[in-house]
Each structure stands twice: as C-alpha cells, then as structure tokens.
Amino acid sequence: MSENHGKARHRRRKTALVAGVPLALAAASTMAYGTVFGVFGEDAQPRAAAATASWAAESADGFASVNALGQNGTYGGRDGKTVTVKTLADLEKYATAAEPYVIVVAATITMNPVGKEIKVASDKTIVGSGTSGHIVGGGFFLGSGVHNVIIRNLTIRDSYQGTWNDKDHDFDAIQMDGAHHVWIDHNDLRHMADGLIDSRKDTTYVTVSWNRLSQNNKTFGIGWTTNTTADLTIHHNWFRETEQRNPSTDNVAHAHLYNNFLEDVSGTDITSSYGNYARGNTKMVLENSYFQGMRNPVTKDSTAALVQRGNVFSGTSGRNESGGTAFDPKTYYPYTLDKTADVPALLKSGTGPRSSIGTTATAKAAAATTLTVAKDGSGQYTSVQKAVDAVPANNASRVVISVKPGTYREVVKVPSNKPHVTIQGSGGSRKDTTIVYGNAAGMQKPDGSGTYGTPGSATMSIQSDDSQVRNLTVTNDFDEAANQSLSGHQAVALLTQADRIVLDGVIVDGDQDTLELETAAKDKVGRVYVTNSYVMGNVDFIFGRATVVVDKSIITLKKRWNGTSAGYVTAPSTAANHKGILINRTTVNGDVSAASFFLGRNWHPGGDTTVDPQTTVRNSTLSAAIKTTPWSDMGGFSWKDDRFAEYKNTGAGSGSASSNRPQLTDVQAADQEVADWLGGWTPGT
16 A cells, blocks of 8 residues: 555545544444354353364463473363353362363352352363453362363452451462462452462462452462472563562572563552562572562562562662572573563553453364474474465365474465464464565566565465464565665555454564455455554554454554654555454554654545545553544545544543544444454454
8 A cells, every 4th residue: 555645536425423433333244243152052061072262272381381290281171171161060060070171161150158269170271251251259279289270361359358468268369289280371360358379388380471460468479388399480460459479489499470560559558568579498580570669579588599680660669689599491491571661561451361262162273283384394394385385275174384483584375265274483472483574565576577566565465264373473574765766665564365364462563554454355354353462563554444453462653764753553444334443452652753643544545435444443552652633634535534533542642532533432432342343253263
C-alpha cells in the first residue's frame, strides 16, 4: 500500500453517527457465537474421541522442564482424556483420580467448606476455559511425591477472612508440600486468607510464569526446610498490592527470578513490607525485573547468595541488597530475557487468564505431525520453506513445523491448499528463532516479471485457513535509507490471506506496511487473532481488509528511516458489513516524539467507494506519541464517514470524547468485544 495514495475526491454517503460512531455495526459474518464448551457440551463426562485441548499439549519451561527424579519435564495430563467440569464434585473427582486428565474448568466453582484445598494427584492439567474458570474460597494441594501437574489459566480468589495477617486460616490458592515438576502459568491469584502460592517441604522443579498475583498479604512463600534442594524458576509474573513474600525463598538451592514486575500503588490499604527475599542458604539469580514503589525491594540474609543483573527500581525505598556467588541458569535450561523497560507494559497486557486460549478438543491437534527445521542439519529440513513444501496438499490434520533457534534468511509461503499448518519456534523465547528477508514493493523480481508489489514483498505469507505462527520473529529488514531512489518502500514482514489465523507469541517487525491482514477474496471473511505479541512499524503497519483482533500485545512505534517521528498505526480497508481491526487490552508505545502518530487512517484501495474501513481501539494504554486527534483521512475520503472509535483507553495519549475523537458508549462497546469479531471461532483449536 502506497503512503501517497491517489487523490480521488468521491465523498461517501454519511452513516448516522453518535460522536462519529455508527449506531449499528454489522458482524463479520452471520455465524452465531458458540459456547466455550466445544464438543464437550455442558456435561462433565469424558468423550472417547476427545483429545487434549490445543494448549494442553504444551510443556513447561524453566526448572519444571528439567529431566529429574524420574520425570522428563512437565506436561501434565497431556496423555490422558480431556473432561470439562462445572461443579465442585466433578473437579474433585478428576483432580484426585489416579489416571492422567486434562481438566477444563468452565464455570465459577465455590469451595465448600471455605478454605477447602482439593488434593491433586499426579499427571494432571487443570486449565480454565477462556476466562470463565474461577475457583472461589479455596484452592489446590499437591502433597508429597505428587508430580507432573500444570495449573493454568484459572482465577483462584477470595478465601480472605477479614484479617490481612491471618494466623488462623491456612487457606491457600496453591499449596505444594514435597511435590515436584509443577507448572503454574497464566493464572489470576488474589485475595486469599494465607498464601497465593506456598511451595514447601522440598518441593522442587517448579516454574511459575505469567501469573497475576494481587491483593494479598503472604503472597508466595518457598522453603521452610533445613534442606537446600529446591529448584524454582519464577518469570513474567505481576505482583501488585502484595505485602510480603514476593517471593520469600528459604534454603532454595537455585532460585531463578527474571522479568517480574513488583508494584506497590500508593494510597491503597496494602503496603509492601519487602519484595524478593533470599533467606538461609538460598542461591538466587534476579534478572531484568522491574520494581515500582516497593519498600525493601530486594533483601537477603547474610548466609544467602543473591546476584542482581539488569533490574530497574522506580520510587523504591529501603533495602536493596546483593552479594555472593549464585549459579548460571543457562547450565540448566535455555531462556531469553525481555528488556526490563518493557516489563510493566508486557506483564500488564500478558499476565493472567487468556480468553483466547481454546478449550475445544481436537483429535487432529493431538495427533499432529511434526516436521523439524534446523540450520545445522540436525532436523529433517534446513529451511522453513522446504518443510512447508513437504506438507501434503489438502492435508486434513495439523502439521507442526518446529523451527529450531537461529536466523533463517528466506521467504516463506504457505499456499492456500495446505491448511492446518503451525510454524513454531522451538526456543525458549520468540527472539530465538527469526525468519527475515528484505524485499520491498518497488523491487524488480529476479525473473524480470515486474515488481513485487506490496503483498509480494512479504517475508512470510500465510494463505491457508486454520494456520498458526507461534513463538518466533518475522522481520522485513528492507533498508529504506539505502534505497531512496526506489519507488515503492512498502515492505511487509507477515501477510495473511485466509481465515482463522492465530499469531501467538510472535514479534512482527518492519517499517512501512509491516503486518498485512487480508482475506482470500473481497467477499470472504478472514479472521486473524494476534495475542501476546509485538508488532513494530511506522506507516500503516497494521493494515488490510481482514477481521483482526490484536489482544494483550505491544504495538511499538518506530522512527522513520531519517530519524523523524511520524506515522499511522492502522490502515483498514474493511469490506462493508464486515468487522475491521480491533485493538484490545494492548499497549501502544515506542521511542518516538510526542503527538507524532495517528491511530489510523481509512484506506479505500484504488478509490473503492464500497469499502467501510473500521478500527476500534479499546481498553488499551496509549503513550504520549498518539495525537490528540488520532484519526486521519486518506486518498480524499473522510475518516468520519467510516468507522473509527475508542473506548476506555488510558495513558498519556488517551483523550476524552469529541467530534474528532469518537468514543463508544457502553452499549456500543458491548457489541464490539473480541467475541463479536471472532464470530463463533475459538482461536487455538
């Protein structure tokens, strides 16, 4: 898409507006939005054909991934049946069973009596269905020898009995006494009478990741044993309004804490006593974490070893200590650090339960074929495209292309006749695996058949339905500064032209036209769900006619090739009666000048008067880089004749309603939720 579009001056018929927003917005398709239960229905009985939920096949990182004590990593109930539960009786029945299970919690379950902790047996995955899985007034207990347990995507809350320093009610969210190989991930843990997490009595090989821990006194205690044997990884957790034990680690052999965010907000009824605490003989490595307003953010006993690297302390006071020799975590497992400055925004948008995670079982996903790509020849293929070429046409089941860490300079295209393809980095971070190329729209093709054009410039093109890109980086590194004489600087990193596409945990990086989101044809629906990801660019860098949700992600604004700050985040070309681009629970930031970027402009390709561009930005954090009048005309068409609006955004770049800054009413916003965009599709299944 050209930055300088044609000057067609046709003016579209103006739709009835309230503060610039259409009174009625058509859905992307006529499909009714389905339930979260998928093929399970509302009963709690296992189905013979049911396989694991798509994300239940995932295994832990950190110390929970280490092979030890007869257990090869942590994968929970992956090898067992999947059941959906909505009652306390059914939850307890399957959680305590001897057999492996994936247990999908699809309702609010209240513990009876208050404080009840279900005794979980080995080989279990307990996972919330979207954001609907709540455990109220109690939690889970993992006793001695219990192993291979995943607790994920749940909200566990409200056993609080009215006293913050409660000595009488040992009501924890998750308590572990002598367990091993446990992964606690993407949960919302809050407001309990005692601990949110207690890891005691030599519990070891534990990873605690991407959780939101809040409104609590004794938050996360580890140890209370004379032995120094426990190994734990604690990363990407948001501790907010928690008084103590954030965590407290007592006699822990290896405590690796990184990319956590500890926040004490002034003026609330909870004040931090201390943050990370290394006690007894603990050896702790604390990296790239962000401490905001905390009292005594890092403390240690004289007998403990605590190594700090790359942490940020903002508005903190009191003790901040380190000393001694600890250990090198990379001798136990691979990992990649996120930048400390990015941690608050990343964790605010990425922690806790995720509505996008599907819980509909699919035998195809469980039986997926995996093709391995490695530059060094240790896989089946040395390039990603060679693996794509090996996928049979019209494949009926999912094929996972697992790409080992490395930089792959190649163009990758998944054609429309190869659906159900997942391209997934196998490293510990999305930064470990990079697919990069540098074509631009105005470049001549090597075969002399003309220029690439904007879609043809893409480093990666996904043209097949039900495909996914996960845990890697896709980049277009076209050098604008070195090619100023070239006409056509559009340089796409990732292009989609299909329906039901998931981009999860990816970095998509470019300058102009970074992420192009289209459909197979103008009259077709093309839904794309982007989550837990970074999208980077400067001009129209999220654009196209697809129905797109960018959820719980980071949108990073970049300077132009000459160092100036100016640009547009979105450029929708939405077909009439379809949904356009929805940016939801996302942070927009970047090292650019204040008031230099528009949130979007309306693209009418070739002066097309029939399109009805739409961008909605809601419940997101906008930096000061966003203009006070955040929408712009394009190609002679007024943005006010199309569909642009905001709802309950925050940050220095947000603003109140005006004729130049439409805001949705609560009633309108109720019809512009993620579910309305996805139209009955549950991403990840």
